[in-house]
Amino acid sequence: MISYDHIMVRFGELSTKGKNKSDFIHRLHLNIKNALKDFSNLEVESRYDHIYVHLNGEDYEPIISRLQDVSGIQGLSLVHKVDNDIEQIKSASLELIKLEEGKTFKVKCKRSNKRFPLISDEITRLVAPVILKNTNLKVDVHNPDITLSIEVRDEGTYIFVRTYPGAGGYPLGVGGKSMHMLSGGIDSPVAAYLLMKRGVKIECIHFASPPYTQEAVIYKLEDLLHKLNRYQPEIRLNIVPFTKIQEAIYDNAPESYCITLMRRMMYRLADRLAKRRNCPVISSGESVGQVASQTLQSIHVINEVTNMPVIRPCAVMDKLEIIQISKKIDTYEISIRPYEDCCTIFTPKAPKTAPDLNEAKKFEEKFDFESLINDAINNVEVKIIK
Amino acid sequence: MTIDNKIIYFDNASTTRIDSRILATYNKVHLEYFANPSSIHKEGQKSIYLLNRTREELLRLLNLKEYEVIYLSGATEANNLAIKGAAFRYKNRGNHIITSIYEHPSVLEAFRQLEKDFGYKVTYLYPNKEEIITVEEVEKALTDKTILVSLMAVNNEIGAVNPIYEISNLLEKYPKVVFHVDACQAIGKVEKEINYSKVDLLTITGHKVHGLVGFGALMKKKKIDLLPLNSGGGQENGYRSGTEDLANATALVEAIKIAINSERDNFLHVKELANRLVDYLRSREDLYELNIPTIYNPYIINFSTKTRKGSVVVEALSNNNIMVSSTSACHSSKEKGSYVVKSLGKDDKIANNTIRVSLDYTNTMEEMEIFISTLERIIGEIR
Numbered sequence: 001m002i003s004y005d006h007i008m009v010r011f012g013e014l015s016t017k018g019k020n021k022s023d024f025i026h027r028l029h030l031n032i033k034n035a036l037k038d039f040s041n042l043e044v045e046s047r048y049d050h051i052y053v054h055l056n057g058e059d060y061e062p063i064i065s066r067l068q069d070v071s072g073i074q075g076l077s078l079v080h081k082v083d084n085d086i087e088q089i090k091s092a093s094l095e096l097i098k099l100e101e102g103k104t105f106k107v108k109c110k111r112s113n114k115r116f117p118l119i120s121d122e123i124t125r126l127v128a129p130v131i132l133k134n135t136n137l138k139v140d141v142h143n144p145d146i147t148l149s150i151e152v153r154d155e156g157t158y159i160f161v162r163t164y165p166g167a168g169g170y171p172l173g174v175g176g177k178s179m180h181m182l183s184g185g186i187d188s189p190v191a192a193y194l195l196m197k198r199g200v201k202i203e204c205i206h207f208a209s210p211p212y213t214q215e216a217v218i219y220k221l222e223d224l225l226h227k228l229n230r231y232q233p234e235i236r237l238n239i240v241p242f243t244k245i246q247e248a249i250y251d252n253a254p255e256s257y258c259i260t261l262m263r264r265m266m267y268r269l270a271d272r273l274a275k276r277r278n279c280p281v282i283s284s285g286e287s288v289g290q291v292a293s294q295t296l297q298s299i300h301v302i303n304e305v306t307n308m309p310v311i312r313p314c315a316v317m318d319k320l321e322i323i324q325i326s327k328k329i330d331t332y333e334i335s336i337r338p339y340e341d342c343c344t345i346f347t348p349k350a351p352k353t354a355p356d357l358n359e360a361k362k363f364e365e366k367f368d369f370e371s372l373i374n375d376a377i378n379n380v381e382v383k384i385i386k
Numbered sequence: 387m388t389i390d391n392k393i394i395y396f397d398n399a400s401t402t403r404i405d406s407r408i409l410a411t412y413n414k415v416h417l418e419y420f421a422n423p424s425s426i427h428k429e430g431q432k433s434i435y436l437l438n439r440t441r442e443e444l445l446r447l448l449n450l451k452e453y454e455v456i457y458l459s460g461a462t463e464a465n466n467l468a469i470k471g472a473a474f475r476y477k478n479r480g481n482h483i484i485t486s487i488y489e490h491p492s493v494l495e496a497f498r499q500l501e502k503d504f505g506y507k508v509t510y511l512y513p514n515k516e517e518i519i520t521v522e523e524v525e526k527a528l529t530d531k532t533i534l535v536s537l538m539a540v541n542n543e544i545g546a547v548n549p550i551y552e553i554s555n556l557l558e559k560y561p562k563v564v565f566h567v568d569a570c571q572a573i574g575k576v577e578k579e580i581n582y583s584k585v586d587l588l589t590i591t592g593h594k595v596h597g598l599v600g601f602g603a604l605m606k607k608k609k610i611d612l613l614p615l616n617s618g619g620g621q622e623n624g625y626r627s628g629t630e631d632l633a634n635a636t637a638l639v640e641a642i643k644i645a646i647n648s649e650r651d652n653f654l655h656v657k658e659l660a661n662r663l664v665d666y667l668r669s670r671e672d673l674y675e676l677n678i679p680t681i682y683n684p685y686i687i688n689f690s691t692k693t694r695k696g697s698v699v700v701e702a703l704s705n706n707n708i709m710v711s712s713t714s715a716c717h718s719s720k721e722k723g724s725y726v727v728k729s730l731g732k733d734d735k736i737a738n739n740t741i742r743v744s745l746d747y748t749n750t751m752e753e754m755e756i757f758i759s760t761l762e763r764i765i766g767e768i769r
Binding site for chain 2: 210211212213214215247250251
């Protein structure tokens with residue numbers, strides 16, 4: 001019986017990227033190899049407009065599912081390869097289409113090998129009658145149940161029927177690296193995923209305030225990052241000791257300003273660590289208006305401490321949209337585990353939704369936060385999650 | 387004794403560290419008596435002989451006559467079998483069942499299920515000022531439809547010791563009523579072993595007294611019948627199907643034996659530690675409120691922090707290698723505040739900030755001094 005022996009990987013937006021294209025393909029090639037490293041028989045081959053995964057007998061289903069998590073892939077097709085010979089093309093086309101269910105079909109052909117004696121239209125007109133004669137399928141060129149594609153290339157002819165959507169975006173790493181603020185809630189892992197999908201690698205920064213936050217939160221973060229390892233196989237987690245800063249804020253500022261100052265300190269720390277770790281940007285899961293510290297006025301006052309760009313992929317998404325993505329990437333159930341994290345324990349009854357920048361600065365002048373920040377940065381604990 | 391020479395373990399009502407002697411027994415029986423006690427060959431007979439010996443020994447240790455032992459997976463299963471098994475078996479006699487509002491979840495939730503899904507009428511008794519369920523309260527709740535009363539011997543969060551023998555005397559006069567007692571926190575951990583001889587169903591487990599987790603027993607008066615919850619090969623006289631676990635049964639009996647034989651000495655030792663702690667807590671009424679009765683059970687000291695968040699104090703103690711609970715470990719991550727402490731009529735602020743120190747004979751006065759000084763330091767440091 002006929003079987004599929006290759007997977008054809010189609011690039012996403014790469015085709016628009018001109019001279020950077022070969023870098024992108026190279027990166028995607030490496031990412032694919034990394035994602036498929038558990039399958040020892042596979043070969044990955046890059047060509048100018050596609051990457052081919054040669055199955056060499058491996059079952060395609062788990063491989064397709066892994067590839068669907070790799071960013072920078074627009075679509076995947078299971079292909080069968082034959083020689084550039086019209087008789088082989090005809091019989092393989094018939095065999096492949098017999099494996100499918102449906103009532104109508106259409107044949108599509110593309111010929112990049114201009115030395116092949118038949119033009120695309122002629123190939124289509126030779127293959128379709130074979131299918132009509134040997135099956136119960138009818139032709140429907142507008143809305144077919146099955147589309148059979150034939151691509152005649154220099155090295156052989158690829159025939160495929162089954163196509164799967166890819167994750168889209170850019171290959172991970174081509175977009176550089178971001179220092180991502182990870183709290184452990186629902187939003188920050190979703191933001192991380194959206195960045196990765198766009199090709200941006202992340203490194204995480206987390207603020208731990210023992211004993212106000214539980215040690216168990218770190219296990220929760222590790223579980224979350226394990227889920228994100230599907231998109232980025234190795235993630236560095238920087239855990240910043242935040243207790244002393246938090247206490248100093250609590251001692252020096254009115255309750256209503258604690259959250260604002262806390263977030264300002266967090267951004268200062270993220271800024272420092274991002275520079276040290278060669279990340280040109282900071283990112284977070286903040287969503288406009290969701291909580292007091294995420295009103296536009298709060299974001300303005302908080303963001304003032306850094307001149308680095310801050311990317312907030314969830315900024316204008318509804319909570320329900322964010323939850324939907326978190327369920328899709330399997331982080332939701334972990335995110336809702338009921339631990340106390342730094343955002344929930346010092347929560348005042350009436351936080352400022354419209355804090356004043358000068359006021360915030362005035363409270364900060366009351367204590368030597370610079371040395372506290374230095375201490376914290378020098379005592380970062382690092383975990384590599386893979 | 388400290389674990390790893392640095393951890394102070396004051397969470398013994400959750401579970402205790404395995405005693406190496408008991409683990410050795412478990413391993414030995416596993417290796418030497420591996421045949422299925424239900425097999426008729428020589429090795430199987432060797433196993434059934436030992437299994438029957440464990441049952442006899444257990445009944446002897448607890449001074450129970452005319453009882454049978456049902457081995458099962460632990461106290462939760464024992465409580466479920468006792469409560470649902472009795473309620474279903476005797477439903478023709480009536481549909482009223484009684485328990486208390488501060489039972490362990492494995493009792494409380496079983497009653498709620500019977501109430502919600504099976505139409506039983508439930509009376510939930512409240513503890514009095516001394517934190518116990520009185521004979522009078524039980525008597526007042528009885529009706530001619532009552533078929534089951536289930537009460538714990540010792541409360542797992544506040545240590546209150548209920549008058550089980552007195553209540554069993556009362557219920558003796560009501561032959562239609564089955565009396566179940568969850569004695570998990572009581573066996574081997576009271577001043578004088580409670581007289582259970584008039585109790586119909588008794589739940590015990592080994593892991594609260596340095597035995598293995600995942601095993602327990604329901605002691606059943608022979609005249610009481612239960613509807614089995616497990617269908618199967620008919621082991622344990624048909625009350626709990628599933629291959630017998632001889633090694634665990636032997637280990638359970640050894641754990642109970644060690645605990646009961648040293649009960650008095652252990653109690654006096656633990657009482658010294660508890661007195662020291664209670665004296666300290668009483669000396670700082672500005673910081674703590676005790677949630678224990680006047681005559682308290684030294685094994686479980688429950689108090690609330692007045693000025694700091696209880697869960698933060700527990701976390702800070704943990705970071706200082708001292709393990710205590712904020713509420714019972716069985717539900718501390720799920721809900722806020724202790725329903726047990728609330729049942730004493732205390733307000734949310736007290737119930738949300740409880741700390742349970744549960745002691746054991748393995749703890750030392752040195753550990754207690756470290757605990758007290760660390761606690762006081764933490765209260766001073768945190769916000």
